[in-house]
Amino acid sequence: MDCQAVQNLILGLPDPRELSPTLRAHVLECQACSAWAKQAARLESLLAQLPVPPAPSEKKEAMLEELTSSGPVITRVPTVRPDHTGVWLDAAGRVLRKNTAYIGGLAAAILLVIGIYWLWPNKQTPPVAEATQDHPLLKNLVAHDIALARASTPAKRFEILGGMADDLAVETRGMARIASADELKRMAGWYQKVVNEGIIQQAKDEANRHMMTDAEKKNVFGALAAKLETDANEAERMMAESPQEAQPALKRMAETAREGHKTLRTLFASLASWVGDQAPSPPPAPLTADDRIRLLKANGQLIDNLVNQSIELSRAGDSENRAIACRKTAQLLAAAAEVAATKQEAERVAVLTRLFHKVVRDGLIPTLGDWKRGVPPESPSALRLAALRNEVPNDVINLKSAIPTSGAVGENPNVRDALAQLDELTDKLMTKE
């Protein structure tokens, strides 16, 4: 049993001093978890001993006195009478007196607003539209990650990786005339990673594992080889049309694609014909050049992380590892949303929260279901599954808690919609199968 899971389970118990037989069995055998359990038990005991000073006045006694003396039944909270000496009114009176300045100021402000509205009834300032934060590459990568989490065969995973490489190639070429050298270098790096670590490395592994039939290999690798050849040709064509600072990145892309194409052909040279299946590339998003640069800067690190995560997903051999990797993708998006919330970027919060929702709903939850169907109950894997299922709602709740419910972010309608979607997730995750 995974020690981290055990330690989390202990902290999630109603009382960490009362372990279930399964947890106890592990704790008895594992030194680290045994120390952890002892610390958790001691913490629980110390919490019960926290000191509390006595109340400063005798309001309890006064209230009891009032209640037990004869008199009419109280059916409402008494209103404030400043000079009343009754114990019960002191608290209400104090609250009102303390807040008189605020109440007065608030009333004046309301009157002022109403006055201004009457004087200028037609003056309406349209809300300033927040710049879009919806980078198409981000959305596509997330969609690919969901598909990778659900992909149950190597053939499907290769197809998805091919689509991912396509998107990165198109985006890089699209930015070649407008982005800086550093930005293009970064994008070419993503493309290189997906091709080399995702497609080519795993194709080499496949050549040894033989998990795919010859027909599958012909279709899948034929299509991939053709895509890579096209990418190389397109990158070389762009070099002739792009400024100097774009040259190194495009050259890198072209070399990666050529090398990848050559490797695939070499690896599967026994397959007689190549299917030149050229799936149409998605059209570039209708964004201005400034928008594209801005969005690239805003999402660069996140895309970096998502590309890495995609590679990991594509390598995950079973539903357990896919679920774990898928959860990490969701956590990346949640972390980015939390950062956006601290920066008051409401639209970005909404976009990232929706993407998080999509990954969990369409990727993680179904993959957890696959995992559950494949494991015997009470097995170690079933226990790991149970531990992960217990933790995943925490990710949703963590994200919800990090998003303010008021202010520029909390009052944004898209953020509110996104938060409502998270509620749906909690229900789904809590459904006992």
Next chain:
Amino acid sequence: MDRLIPPSELPDCRVTREPEPPLPDEEAEWIRAAQAGDRSAFARLVERYWDRLYRWLYHLARDRHTAEDLTQETFLKALAAVKTFRAGSNFRAWVFRIGHNNFVNQKRSERRTKHQLPEDAVAPEGNSAELSAENREAVETVSQAVSELPTDFRAALLLRVYEGLSFREIAKALHTTEETARWRVFKARQKLMKVLSPELLPPGAVSEEIKE
């Protein structure tokens, strides 16, 4: 060796010794009578829950004056609304929920610094010699760490530890879902474990506190 201090040996700074838990029928009878207008029946409920509510609200508000005011306000509102209480449901969770609402309202209207220490906090060493020096120091450290927890975590954790409420009952008291309540308790413990791990188990100590 550290040991759990039984209630009978608690120092005087503790507000109360835990009363015997009421028989469910007894409390239900008090509630019925209070709903029918019997003030002395309500007084019994106040007697039973005042100190516990005050203790919890003290740890939320970190000020005994505020905690006392909030406790009083809570029972005033409970008295006014006792007829709306649904017989058979959890009275304690209901009262704590009113208390929590009052606390939230009060927090909104007053500004407090995050790490404000209560002016009249009682340190364990100010009290009896029954507490070993080691235990006093540990309790003090835990107390400080608890006061630095986010309020929501603190509220849920102490309802679990002090009142022994189930996660479902904690959820009712805090007006949230059971899963959120469970998660808050988990996160509170997790944060405390991270902060306190060097203090929680002195070298060589053997804990007997894991129950058989």
